[in-house]
Every structure is written in C-alpha cells, then in structure tokens.
Amino acid sequence: MSDFSAQAYNAWWQARLDAWSQVEEEADRRVRSVDPARAAAMTAAIEKDLDLLATIERYWAYPGKDGFLRIQELFRTGGPVEFARAVAQVKRMLSADYSYGATEVRTSTDAVSDPVGAEQNEAGSGRQRYFEVLVVERMTVEQERALREDLRRWRRPDDEFIYDIVVVGSGEEAVVAMWINPTIQACVIRRRFGHASANDLSRLAQFLDPSVRERLDRHSPHERAEILANELARIRPEIDLYLMTEVAVEEVAGSLSPNFRRVFHAREGLLELHLSILDGVAHRYRTPFFDALRSYAHRPTGSFHALPIGQGKSVVTSHWIKDMVDFYGLNIFLAETSATGGGLDSLLEPTGPLRDAQQLASEAFGSARSYFVTNGTSTANKIVGQANVAPNDIVLVDRNCHQSHHYGLMLAGAQVSYLDAYPLNEYAMYGAVPLSEIKGKLLDLRRAGKLDRVKMLMLTNCTFDGILYDVQRVMEECLAIKPDLIFLWDEAWFAFGRFHPVYRTRTAMYSAERLVDDLRSPELRARFEQQSAALGDDADDETLLNTRLLPDPDRARVRVYATQSTHKTLTSLRQGSMIHVFDQDFSGKVSEAFHEAYMAHTSTSPNYQILASLDIGRRQAALEGYELVQKQLEFAMRLRDAIDHHPLLSKYMRCLSTADLIPEVYRPSGIAQPLRSGLRNMINAWDHDEFVLDPSRITLFIAATGIDGATFKSQQLMDRFGIQINKTSRNTVLFMTNIGTSRSSVAYLIEALVAIARDLERKFDEMSPWEFDAYRRAVTRLTTASAPLPNFGGFHEAFRSYSDPQTPEGDMRKAFFGTYVDGSCEYVLQADVEKRVAAGEKLVSATFVTPYPPGFPVLVPGQVITEDVLEFMARLDTPEVHGYEAEVGYRVYRPSALPGAQAPAESTSVSAPAATNGDAGGASDADGAGAAPAAAPKPARSGRARAGAGAKAGNDGK
Known part of the structure; x- marks a missing residue:
C-alpha cells in the first residue's frame, strides 16, 4: 500500500477504510498461503500497512488506542488466524453505518476480542446515533480510560445519541483530528495541552499550519485555548466547542470567545x-418543520377547504389512479395540506416551525437570516433584486449570468450595466468577470457623476464550469469606491461550499462575516489610513484601478445576499432553494421591501414537501456536510486521475485543469493544479489567486474524439449508458460530483468512457481513407475556436440615459415592453442582418438570444447587434438557440419604432398595452419614432487592459 498522502487528496477517512480493507485481504491471504515465501511477503506487507495506520488511528475512538495496540500485539505474538479474525471484525465495524446499531461495539475497548460486549445491552434499542468527541489535554493512558468511564456512567437507555471520546495531547494533534475525522461533532478543550505533538506528524504535515504552533507556544493557557478554538472553528465551524478550566470560570466566561458554546469548571x-454535548448535537439534529409535517400526517382531519388530494382522499378511493399511491407511497399524500395552522405555519408569515427551521438554516450557513424558497433560485434571484433595486437604479451584472437575473432586472426597471467575463475561446465558454472590469465600470460611473445611482453588483459564484471568485477581495475593493454597494452572489451551484474548510473561504456568507470583523479591526483601519495618505484625494482612475483598494471602516456597509439551489448540490426536493442575508442595513432599509418582494414571487400555496426537504437537508449538512463534501472532492480527484492516467482514455480526452480554465494573470500563486500538488498548495492558491477552480467540476475536453459535446452527451453518455450530465460546450462535457456520488458511480463512468474509446479504436481500424479524412476534419473543427466569444455590444441610444450617455447602462425593461406595441418588431434573416449591419445600420435586438450550450445570452432586449455577435452566431454549431429561429431570423426593432431617448426619471414609463404585439404588421409611426441623438464619445481609459481584448468595440465605447 502506498503512503496515505499519495492515496488521499482530502478524505483520509476513506483512505483509512481502504487501508483496513487491504490489511484484511493480506491477512486472509496469509492464512490461506501454503508457500512460506509468499506468507513472509504478506507479513511484510501487513507490517508496513499497520505502521501507516498507526499514524492516524489515534484520531479515532474505534478501535481506539487500546484496540489498535491489541491488533498490533496479535500481529506480533498471535497466530495468523486469530489476527485475521480480529482485523475482519474491525473492518466490519468500520464499514457499518455508525449512525445506527452496534454503537457499543465501536466504543468498547474490548471490541476486537469481544464484539458483543455486555455494554451493548445497556444501549437499549441499539438505534442511538453515534458520534465522537475530541478532548484536548495531556493525559496518561489511565487518565484517559478513567475519563471515558466517567462519561459513560452518565448514559441513559433513552438517550437519542451516543458518543465516545478521542483524546489528543497537543494543539497540533487537535487540528489534525479535526481535519481527518469527520465523525467528531464536539470538542472539549482543557487547559493542560501542549502546543507541539510528541508523535511524528510528518505524514500529516499537509494539515498543519506552522504559525499555529508558534502562536500556541507564546501565550498563556487561557490565550492558548482561545487560539486553538479559533483554529478549530475555522476548520469546522459547525462543531460545538467547550472549555474546561480550573481557574475562576466567572472571569473566563466574561471574556469567552464566541466560538465556545459553554465553559465548565473541571472539578x-x-x-x-455530558448533557451539554448531547444537547448541542440535538440542536443541530432538530428539524422543526419536518417534524411538524410528519406529526400532521398522522392526524385524522376533515377538510372543508381545498386540496382534494390532501390525506390522499381523492386518490385512495379512486378506481383509476390508485397507482399513484403504489408509486409515491401513502405518506406523501398524508402530508399534503393547504392549512397554515395546526402547527404547520405559513411560509409568507412564519411564526412557528418554519421560522425555527429558517433560523437553524441561518446558523448552519453562517448568515444573519435565511429564507426558504420553493420555486428555485430563479425566484430567489428575483426576490433579492426586487427588494433592493428600484427603477433607474444602476446594477452591474455579469452578462454571462443565469437568465433569472436578466428577467429580474427587466422587471425591476433597473439600468443594467453588463460586465464581460474573460473568454475561453478554445472551449467556447466564459470564465468569470475580472476585478479590473468591475472596478473600471465603477470608476467610469463615478467620473460620470452616477455613482450615487449604482445600487448592486450581481455575480455568479461559482460558475457552471467551477470558476470561483475571491469574494472578500471583490467586496473590499468595490466598497472602497462605493461604500454602500449591495452584493448578490448567485451560489446556485455552491450551496455545499460552506461545509469544507478551503471552499468556505470563497463563499459569500463567510466572506461577509470576515469583512465585518476586518472593518472593526485596528489593523485594517491603520492600513486604510496609510493607503489614503499615499493615494491622496486626487488619485487618477488608472492608479485606483491598479491598486488593491481598502474600504473606509467608517463608511463601508457590508450588504451581502447569497442565493443557493439546495436541490442542486445538497439534499432537497427539486426547486428547493434558500436566500441567505448578511446585510447590516437590512432592518432599516430592506426588510419591508424584501417582505413585499417575497410575497410577490412566492406562491400562497407552497409545496410543504419541498419545505420539509429543505429542513432535513439542512440537518444533514450541519451534521455530516463536512464528510460528504470531502467524499465529493475525493471522488472527483480520483475520477480525474483515472481519466488522465489511463493509456487509452488519455488519447481521446483529458480533464481541463486550473491552468486551462484560468489565465495565468489571475493566478499569482502560479500553481497549475492546486489540489493535485497537495492540500497546502490548494490553500495557498485559494488564499491568493483572483480566481480558483472547484476540483469537483470535471470539464472533459473531447475534441480528439471528433464528436461534439451535444452529440457526446445525448448519443453516447445518455442513450448508451444512461449517464446524465447537463452542460456541454462544442468540445467539452462537464461532470460534477456531488454529495450523493458513490465510488460505484465513478467506476461506472470510467467504464463507459473506456467503452467509448474502445469503439473509436475499432472504428479507426476499419476506416477508409476518406472516412479518416472526415474524422480529422471533425477534430480540426473542434480544436479550433468557432469564433471569438463576443463581449456585450451595448444598448441602443433609445434605451440609454439621455442626460449622460457616456456610460453603458441601459433600460432593459423599456426595451422589453416596447416590443408589446403593435408593429414595433420584425424578423430579419441572418444574411440580411449581416448586410444591414455591414452597411452601418443599427439593428436592435427585441429579445434574448441564448445559445445552449454554453447558455449565455449573446443578445438582450435593446442591445445593438454587432458584427462580433453575427460572426459568432454564423459559426456556431450549437443545435439549440433560445430566442432565434433560423427560418425567420432575428426578432429586431423596426427603426421607425425605436423610441426617442428620455431622461432617467422617465426611463420606466413604457407600459404594456393590451393589444398583441403584431410583429408581422406594418411599421408604426407612433410611440416616439424619430432619430435618437448621437451618443457622446466615451472618455478613454488611459491604456487600461481589458479582459478579452481583441474583440471589436461595441456601442458602449469599449
């Protein structure tokens, strides 16, 4: 067996199970071997494996230090048969579900030799859920045994949970245990612990930060406990931390870190x-709404209200639809109700279990408040947008964001200023929006005197392809320019990020909390004052653009929203989403508007099954999210290795790396594959790089197969193997591991890819010369960018601010509803559009045009159609384009129907008449016909480098 560090990327608990499986197999082979030389080889292999296991077994309660010593003793002095039986017993227990049953076998020091101990009877039903508690204190073996026995003495047969302890003697080992043992749910820090471990931790060095040892060594016992608590909370914030001390607990309690749940006197x-430990886990285990709904389902009710399907009454008595019960089961119908009373609560005005469930979600995800949404993150985005944005407010938004943002801004009447992400032309996809692009837009708006109208920045974190922002840095630098800017981070695909120590640093809620702490710190204030003195009051935009700006602690307000699709990356029924809020001005400025927006977009008949699934999904994330995300990440990296190191697969496909998807200019760490080069390198890259790549997203480059992404998805993966994916580009397919991914499913995917590659090999053997030429042409087409990805071309002057058109924001609502006027639009074929644009005519899109894949809008209502867009569309080989039909062409505004530009206060005056749009009718000479005034030239940005340089300038003056 190879070293653990080479076998596991992050999930060492999985590598540990693999190691025990290997020991079991080697022990069994040794028993059955009749060849002395082979038996001796097995003995040597077992000895090596046990030596490796000895490195990490001290961080688990089972088999525990005593149990593992017993295993080692059996290996040295016992017979091979006795040793093999003992190892098989340990392996069986480690493979069992620790949440249920046989818990005392896990916690008994005699479990290796006596798997059915007397204590198992004490455990009552044997259905208690099991977890482990980390104790940090220097102890002798006898003291550790005494502590374990003292805690066991307080167990009761009706306890819902049962636990055992893992004792470590140093802060270093506590950090290691917190990283590698996901069953730990609580930690007790006692004052007498060392800063450095007496054990050899060289194999576990990736988990150690040398600065922690140095800080622990230089402080008093109380300060050391605080430092260790902060470090453990950074790794696993959901864990309950307790302090035991022999000094005056009254004094300690007054200065206790908020990371500690309670402090106790040691004597x-x-x-x-013991009761507090159980209560802490019980708090996270609570599911108020799920429990209320389950209780309701067992009550007989009489409904004279609505919902005939409630309690299954319209189904169970039917002659024709009883198969619904057979398929879904009875409980789903018993739990259906339209009542908002009886303990079930109202989603629109929660006062009971729904309110409590949302509060628990807030605690789990680190927000100030959280809200459940039952019709997806599309609606969550619209709620946040409408709650914070009024007509004529300027909003900066990634043009490559989800369509719900575009529609939400249209409904809100915002003045939209689109941001361009850096392009990945080779793969026909966009990355993320560089900070220089965001700051540049803000500085332009400030120079134009419009900064007071800028309200919100909307960005997708992480993108579909796994690109993640440095969230805190983006907010810091933007707040340095616009201190009250609101941030909406669309984390639809990143709900799991909170539950891993490295991922967490790139999440919106964590970054908001850390930013608030930094703004209150004297260190940031001193750095800000130093920077302000250096820059002065007249720093030019170029200087500000190239300086890492710090916000003014006296002016900056942290106003952050995150929308998450719980159903996409955690456990929830379809459409289950959440809104997380960390807004310092929420109560004073937003709460009423948020309530109204929530009412406007939320059904008065929400699906209670979705709400219950959000509640129980939160419980799972709070108690085992860390373990599940570790598994997700581990399986993704093993999938990458299996593909890239396979001699046949690597001929036709490869996994794109961080270096492929993030240009070097955005990676100051210079690390091309962070996690593959070790956890410390991953942490370094995630601490310093502007963008990082989520390793659980595997973008497979398949150009060498000669098959385009859409065909590979439909004809190969889905039709042949039943493998579902949902994103492709012209030459890539995207695989995403999630918390439900299993090792078997990873193996099946590898088998399928190998089968596809073998078919290609056979096909090549039988190809005629002209067939091989056709294949080579297909590969050339897929390895050559179809056309440069177009940047946003700009809004037509009719949909821009009349008073000051030098900045590019536009009124998309006016453009959208303007098409409702009879005769305002026409359809123009691609060739005719190309001719008219080449002749200098400004054709204006009347709708969204979105190729899928990749799924970003190349045109939005009110946008001027540019040659860049037309060239991209002409060379596009994507079969599905929303908003465009080749038979009739583009839907555009008739020139005579374009309204004249209006002042900002009048920019939202266009209303939707009741008449049909009448696109096929004649041109209308009403509704503001006439030439719009020419746009004023936009001031140059003195040599500013722009992402995606090389694209032709659009009407926004780029």
Missing part, C-alpha cells in the same frame, strides 16, 4: 458537560 463533575 464540578462531568454530568453537565
């Missing part, structure tokens, strides 16, 4: 600590 017994 006052362990009962209260």
Whole structure:
C-alpha cells in the first residue's frame, strides 16, 4: 500500500477504510498461503500497512488506542488466524453505518476480542446515533480510560445519541483530528495541552499550519485555548466547542470567545458537560418543520377547504389512479395540506416551525437570516433584486449570468450595466468577470457623476464550469469606491461550499462575516489610513484601478445576499432553494421591501414537501456536510486521475485543469493544479489567486474524439449508458460530483468512457481513407475556436440615459415592453442582418438570444447587434438557440419604432398595452419614432487592459 498522502487528496477517512480493507485481504491471504515465501511477503506487507495506520488511528475512538495496540500485539505474538479474525471484525465495524446499531461495539475497548460486549445491552434499542468527541489535554493512558468511564456512567437507555471520546495531547494533534475525522461533532478543550505533538506528524504535515504552533507556544493557557478554538472553528465551524478550566470560570466566561458554546469548571463533575454535548448535537439534529409535517400526517382531519388530494382522499378511493399511491407511497399524500395552522405555519408569515427551521438554516450557513424558497433560485434571484433595486437604479451584472437575473432586472426597471467575463475561446465558454472590469465600470460611473445611482453588483459564484471568485477581495475593493454597494452572489451551484474548510473561504456568507470583523479591526483601519495618505484625494482612475483598494471602516456597509439551489448540490426536493442575508442595513432599509418582494414571487400555496426537504437537508449538512463534501472532492480527484492516467482514455480526452480554465494573470500563486500538488498548495492558491477552480467540476475536453459535446452527451453518455450530465460546450462535457456520488458511480463512468474509446479504436481500424479524412476534419473543427466569444455590444441610444450617455447602462425593461406595441418588431434573416449591419445600420435586438450550450445570452432586449455577435452566431454549431429561429431570423426593432431617448426619471414609463404585439404588421409611426441623438464619445481609459481584448468595440465605447 502506498503512503496515505499519495492515496488521499482530502478524505483520509476513506483512505483509512481502504487501508483496513487491504490489511484484511493480506491477512486472509496469509492464512490461506501454503508457500512460506509468499506468507513472509504478506507479513511484510501487513507490517508496513499497520505502521501507516498507526499514524492516524489515534484520531479515532474505534478501535481506539487500546484496540489498535491489541491488533498490533496479535500481529506480533498471535497466530495468523486469530489476527485475521480480529482485523475482519474491525473492518466490519468500520464499514457499518455508525449512525445506527452496534454503537457499543465501536466504543468498547474490548471490541476486537469481544464484539458483543455486555455494554451493548445497556444501549437499549441499539438505534442511538453515534458520534465522537475530541478532548484536548495531556493525559496518561489511565487518565484517559478513567475519563471515558466517567462519561459513560452518565448514559441513559433513552438517550437519542451516543458518543465516545478521542483524546489528543497537543494543539497540533487537535487540528489534525479535526481535519481527518469527520465523525467528531464536539470538542472539549482543557487547559493542560501542549502546543507541539510528541508523535511524528510528518505524514500529516499537509494539515498543519506552522504559525499555529508558534502562536500556541507564546501565550498563556487561557490565550492558548482561545487560539486553538479559533483554529478549530475555522476548520469546522459547525462543531460545538467547550472549555474546561480550573481557574475562576466567572472571569473566563466574561471574556469567552464566541466560538465556545459553554465553559465548565473541571472539578464540578462531568454530568453537565455530558448533557451539554448531547444537547448541542440535538440542536443541530432538530428539524422543526419536518417534524411538524410528519406529526400532521398522522392526524385524522376533515377538510372543508381545498386540496382534494390532501390525506390522499381523492386518490385512495379512486378506481383509476390508485397507482399513484403504489408509486409515491401513502405518506406523501398524508402530508399534503393547504392549512397554515395546526402547527404547520405559513411560509409568507412564519411564526412557528418554519421560522425555527429558517433560523437553524441561518446558523448552519453562517448568515444573519435565511429564507426558504420553493420555486428555485430563479425566484430567489428575483426576490433579492426586487427588494433592493428600484427603477433607474444602476446594477452591474455579469452578462454571462443565469437568465433569472436578466428577467429580474427587466422587471425591476433597473439600468443594467453588463460586465464581460474573460473568454475561453478554445472551449467556447466564459470564465468569470475580472476585478479590473468591475472596478473600471465603477470608476467610469463615478467620473460620470452616477455613482450615487449604482445600487448592486450581481455575480455568479461559482460558475457552471467551477470558476470561483475571491469574494472578500471583490467586496473590499468595490466598497472602497462605493461604500454602500449591495452584493448578490448567485451560489446556485455552491450551496455545499460552506461545509469544507478551503471552499468556505470563497463563499459569500463567510466572506461577509470576515469583512465585518476586518472593518472593526485596528489593523485594517491603520492600513486604510496609510493607503489614503499615499493615494491622496486626487488619485487618477488608472492608479485606483491598479491598486488593491481598502474600504473606509467608517463608511463601508457590508450588504451581502447569497442565493443557493439546495436541490442542486445538497439534499432537497427539486426547486428547493434558500436566500441567505448578511446585510447590516437590512432592518432599516430592506426588510419591508424584501417582505413585499417575497410575497410577490412566492406562491400562497407552497409545496410543504419541498419545505420539509429543505429542513432535513439542512440537518444533514450541519451534521455530516463536512464528510460528504470531502467524499465529493475525493471522488472527483480520483475520477480525474483515472481519466488522465489511463493509456487509452488519455488519447481521446483529458480533464481541463486550473491552468486551462484560468489565465495565468489571475493566478499569482502560479500553481497549475492546486489540489493535485497537495492540500497546502490548494490553500495557498485559494488564499491568493483572483480566481480558483472547484476540483469537483470535471470539464472533459473531447475534441480528439471528433464528436461534439451535444452529440457526446445525448448519443453516447445518455442513450448508451444512461449517464446524465447537463452542460456541454462544442468540445467539452462537464461532470460534477456531488454529495450523493458513490465510488460505484465513478467506476461506472470510467467504464463507459473506456467503452467509448474502445469503439473509436475499432472504428479507426476499419476506416477508409476518406472516412479518416472526415474524422480529422471533425477534430480540426473542434480544436479550433468557432469564433471569438463576443463581449456585450451595448444598448441602443433609445434605451440609454439621455442626460449622460457616456456610460453603458441601459433600460432593459423599456426595451422589453416596447416590443408589446403593435408593429414595433420584425424578423430579419441572418444574411440580411449581416448586410444591414455591414452597411452601418443599427439593428436592435427585441429579445434574448441564448445559445445552449454554453447558455449565455449573446443578445438582450435593446442591445445593438454587432458584427462580433453575427460572426459568432454564423459559426456556431450549437443545435439549440433560445430566442432565434433560423427560418425567420432575428426578432429586431423596426427603426421607425425605436423610441426617442428620455431622461432617467422617465426611463420606466413604457407600459404594456393590451393589444398583441403584431410583429408581422406594418411599421408604426407612433410611440416616439424619430432619430435618437448621437451618443457622446466615451472618455478613454488611459491604456487600461481589458479582459478579452481583441474583440471589436461595441456601442458602449469599449
């Protein structure tokens, strides 16, 4: 067996199970071997494996230090048969579901030799859920045994949970245990612990930060406990931390870190600590709404209201639809109700279990408040947008964002200023929006005197392809320019990020909390004052653009929203989403508008099954999210390795790396494949790079197969193997591991890819020369960019601000509803559009045009159609384009129907008449016909480098 560090990227618990499986197999082979030389080889292999296991077994309660010593003793002095039986017993217990059953076998020090101990009877039904508690204190073996026995003495047969302890003697080992043992749910820090481990931790060095040891060594016992608590909370914030001390607990309690749940006096017994540990886990285990709904489903009711399907009454008595019960089961119907009373609560005005469930979600995801949404993150985005944006407010938004943002801004009447992400032309996809692009737009608006109208920045984190922002840095630098800017981070695909120590640093809620702390710190204030003195009051835009700006602690307000699709990356029924809020001005400025927006977009008949699934999905994330995300990441990296190191697969496909998807200019760490080069390198890259790549997204480059992405998805993966994916580009397919991914499903995917590659090999053997030429042409087509990805071309002057058109924001609502006027639009074929644009005519899109894949709008209502867009569309080989039909062409405004530009206060005056749009009718000479005034030239940005340089300038003056 190879070293653990080479076998596991992050999920060492999985590598540990693999190691025990290997020991079991080697022990069994040794028993059955009749060849002394082979038996000796097995013995040597077992000895090596046990030496490796000894490195990490001290961080688990089972088999525990005593149990593992017993295993080692059996290996040295016992017979091969006895040793093999003992190892098989340990392996069986480690493979069992630790949440249920046989818990005392796990916690018994005699479990290796006596798997059915007397204590198992004490456990009552044997259905208690099991977890482990980390204790940090220097102890002798006898003291550790005594502590374990003292805690066991307080167990009761009706306890819902059962636990055992893992004792470590140093802060270093506590950090290691927190990283590698996901079953730990609580930690007790006692004052007498060392800063450095007495054990060899060289194999676990990737988990150690040398600065932690140095800080622990230089401080008093109380300060050391605080430092360690902060470090453990950084790794696993969901874990309950307790402090036990022998000094005056009254004094300690007054200065106790918020990371500690409680402080106890060491000489006052362990009962209260034991009860607190159980209560802390029980708090996270609570599912108020799920429990209320389950209770309701068992009550007989009489409904004279609505919902005939409630309690299954319209189904179970039917002669024709009873198969619904057979398929779904009875409980789903028993839990259906339209009642908002009886303990079930109202989603629109929650006062009971729904309110409590949302509060628990807030705690789990680190927000100030959280809200459940039952019709997806599309609606969550519209709620946040409408709650914060009024007509004529300027909003900066990634043009490559989800369509719900575009529609939400249209409904809100915002003045939209689109941001361009850096292009990845080779793969026909966009990355993310560089910070220089965002700051540049803000500085332009400031120079134009419009900064007071800028309200919100909307960005997608992480993107579909796994690109993640440095969220805190983006907010810091933007707040340095616009101190009250609101941020909406669309984390539809990133709900799981909170539950991994490295991922967490790139999430919106964590970054908002850390930013608030930094703004209150004297260190940031001193740095800000130093920077302000250096820059002065007249720093030019170029200087500000190239400086890492710091916000003014006296002016900056942290106003952050995150929308997450729980159903996409955690556990929830379809459409289950959440809104997380960390807005310092929410109560004073937003709460009423948020309530109204929530009412406007939320059904008065929400699906209770979705709400219950959000509640129980939160419980899962709070108690085992860390373990599940570790598994997700581990399986993704093993999938990458299996593809890239396979001699046949690597001929036709490869996994794109960080270096492929993020240009070097955005990666100051210079690390091309962070996680593959070790956890510390991953942490370094995620701490310093502007963009990072989520390793659980595997973008497979398949150009060498000669098959385009859409065909590979439909004809190969889905039709042949039943493998579902949902994103492709012209030459890539995207695989995403999630918390439900299994090792078997990873193996099946590898088998399928190998089968596809073998078919290609056979096909090549039988190809005629002209067939091979056709294949080579297909590969050339797929390895050559179809056309440069177009940047946003700009809004027509009719949909721009009349008073000051030098900045590119536009009124998309006016453009959208303007098409409702009879005769305002026409359809023009691609060739005719190309001729008219080449002749200098400004044709204006009347609708969204979105190729799928990749799924970003190349045109929005009110946008001027440019040659860049037409060239891209002409060379596009994507079969599905929303908003465009080749038979009739583009839907555009008739020139005579374009309204005249209006002042900002009048920019939202266009209303939708009741008449049909009448696109096929004659041109209308009403509704503001006439030439719009020419746009004023936009001031040059003195040599500013723009992402995606080389694209032709559009009407926004880029």
